[in-house]
Amino acid sequence: MVSALFAQVKKGEEIAVPYIAYPIKMGKGFNAVQANCLTCHSFGYIINQGPQSKDFWAGKVVKMVVHFKAPIDKKDTQTIIDYLFKHYGNGKLK
Amino acid sequence: MKRRDFFKTSLAAAGALSLSSTLEAAHQPKDGRAISPLAFPEKRPMITYSDRPPLLESPRHVFARPITENDDFFVRWYMPEIPTYIDLKTFRIKVSGLVEKEFEVSIHDLKTQYEQVEVVAVLQCGGNSRSAFTPTAGGIQWGSGAMGCAKWKGVRLRDLLHRAGLKKEAKWIGFNGLETASYYKTPNFIRELQLEELDDHVIVAYQMNDEDLPYLNGFPLRLVIPGTYSDSWVKMLSEIRVTSDYEKLFFMDIAYRVPDNECKCEEPHKKYPTTKPITKMNVKSVIGYPENGALIQNGSHIVTRGVAFDDGTGITAVLISIDGGKTWEKAQLDSGSAGRYAFRGFRYSFKPKTQGKLTIMSKAVNRAGEEQPFAKDIKWNHGGYKYNGIDEVTVEVI
Numbered sequence: 167m168v169s170a171l172f173a174q175v176k177k178g179e180e181i182a183v184p185y186i187a188y189p190i191k192m193g194k195g196f197n198a199v200q201a202n203c204l205t206c207h208s209f210g211y212i213i214n215q216g217p218q219s220k221d222f223w224a225g226k227v228v229k230m231v232v233h234f235k236a237p238i239d240k241k242d243t244q245t246i247i248d249y250l251f252k253h254y255g256n257g258k259l260k
Numbered sequence: 261m262k263r264r265d266f267f268k269t270s271l272a273a274a275g276a277l278s279l280s281s282t283l284e285a286a287h288q289p290k291d292g293r294a295i296s297p298l299a300f301p302e303k304r305p306m307i308t309y310s311d312r313p314p315l316l317e318s319p320r321h322v323f324a325r326p327i328t329e330n331d332d333f334f335v336r337w338y339m340p341e342i343p344t345y346i347d348l349k350t351f352r353i354k355v356s357g358l359v360e361k362e363f364e365v366s367i368h369d370l371k372t373q374y375e376q377v378e379v380v381a382v383l384q385c386g387g388n389s390r391s392a393f394t395p396t397a398g399g400i401q402w403g404s405g406a407m408g409c410a411k412w413k414g415v416r417l418r419d420l421l422h423r424a425g426l427k428k429e430a431k432w433i434g435f436n437g438l439e440t441a442s443y444y445k446t447p448n449f450i451r452e453l454q455l456e457e458l459d460d461h462v463i464v465a466y467q468m469n470d471e472d473l474p475y476l477n478g479f480p481l482r483l484v485i486p487g488t489y490s491d492s493w494v495k496m497l498s499e500i501r502v503t504s505d506y507e508k509l510f511f512m513d514i515a516y517r518v519p520d521n522e523c524k525c526e527e528p529h530k531k532y533p534t535t536k537p538i539t540k541m542n543v544k545s546v547i548g549y550p551e552n553g554a555l556i557q558n559g560s561h562i563v564t565r566g567v568a569f570d571d572g573t574g575i576t577a578v579l580i581s582i583d584g585g586k587t588w589e590k591a592q593l594d595s596g597s598a599g600r601y602a603f604r605g606f607r608y609s610f611k612p613k614t615q616g617k618l619t620i621m622s623k624a625v626n627r628a629g630e631e632q633p634f635a636k637d638i639k640w641n642h643g644g645y646k647y648n649g650i651d652e653v654t655v656e657v658i
Contacts (some may be wrong), residue, residue: 181344184286205442214315214401215401217396
């Protein structure tokens with residue numbers, strides 16, 4: 167009962183979390199997305215939000231800056247919002 | 261403790277996930293998403309929304325059984341950096357703040373110096389089934405597999421707090437785990453609970469289904485709060501801090517909240533001005549078998565199986581309809597011996613009599629008389645939380 171008799175991972179061994187190449191769309195602004203977003207999360211996190219409005223994507227990027235303290239400058243912020251809406255938007259501004 | 265170096269790992273997966281190729285049914289959560297061919301550590305291949313942080317969903321067939329195996333159990337982290345190795349010789353949980361005596365405790369001491377307790381309880385993400393909402397609600401578009409039920413073993417939170425001795429001003433308890441952000445300034449994923457919310461069912465658990473917790477489910481220790489959504493079940497729990505005042509925190513004040521009104525609902529273009537935490541789970545059922553698109557021989561018996569649960573009020577019935585919700589019959593429930601916080605397994609056997617598409621619906625009812633609404637009647641909220649529409653699968657009778 168005391169020791170970790172049932173551990174799936176042997177004592178002292180490290181786990182390795184795999185990297186998955188999510189099929190992100192290429193286009194204008196992608197460099198800014200890669201440089202800023204990928205530091206904290208995968209492209210999967212973006213493409214699995216579903217198609218969203220421009221306001222939604224703007225809100226998400228601003229949340230990263232305001233609440234999560236991502237150092238994204240003003241120019242890149244707009245570039246990223248435009249990219250996300252173009253490729254993962256639902257065509258609606260609001 | 262070692263942390264994962266993202267740029268050193270380069271194992272690419274074929275067939276990575278996108279939102280295409282799912283089975284569409286009106287108002288239902290997306291179902292039948294591709295399972296990634298690549299398994300995560302201590303897991304079988306699962307629906308994989310993100311690798312960093314890891315977001316893994318259990319496929320529907322897992323819910324044909326009332327206990328979710330560790331290897332199939334869903335995974336949801338918030339921050340990109342999670343420890344990939346923990347040395348139990350040096351790992352300690354710290355109890356601090358407004359207590360008479362701050363102390364640190366090892367997993368070994370937890371197992372030997374405190375009363376050991378077990379609870380079978382459902383762990384469900386507040387955004388489980390989010391993909392059912394129209395228009396698309398914000399957040400990961402989970403199907404119905406961001407949930408599971410396990411037997412958790414550990415010690416009572418109350419016993420740890422008792423050992424520390426709470427000071428008179430103590431009112432809030434903050435829980436912090438070992439996941440960390442890429443940037444120093446990003447707030448930690450800390451949860452705060454009021455002392456009065458905590459009962460004897462709240463434990464710190466080191467075992468899940470008689471095994472150590474998998475790393476991705478919070479090894480070596482996580483908080484277990486039966487009946488409550490999983491956002492408060494802090495993983496890799498390392499710090500319990502007692503305070504007199506509520507601290508402002510992103511994950512408490514902005515995320516995981518619903519409109520503060522009776523229906524917990526709002527219009528997409530007119531958000532309700534005030535919100536409240538999602539807290540207690542509502543009544544819900546999910547069919548584990550058959551799955552959408554299954555081929556069934558006409559005139560042959562089919563055994564429908566699934567699970568039902570709520571916040572611990574207690575499931576009293578699961579009703580099945582095979583005529584689009586016009587008539588309902590009671591499914592057989594399991595004994596309920598796993599307790600009121602567990603999945604209640606259900607079973608319904610019948611013989612299809614006509615060829616063509618056949619939809620099976622399941623509706624859970626609890627002791628308070630609450631029951632699942634039709635999926636089309638679920639009201640919208642901006643975070644896509646607390647979906648609990650009547651579940652349905654459509655099979656082909658041939």
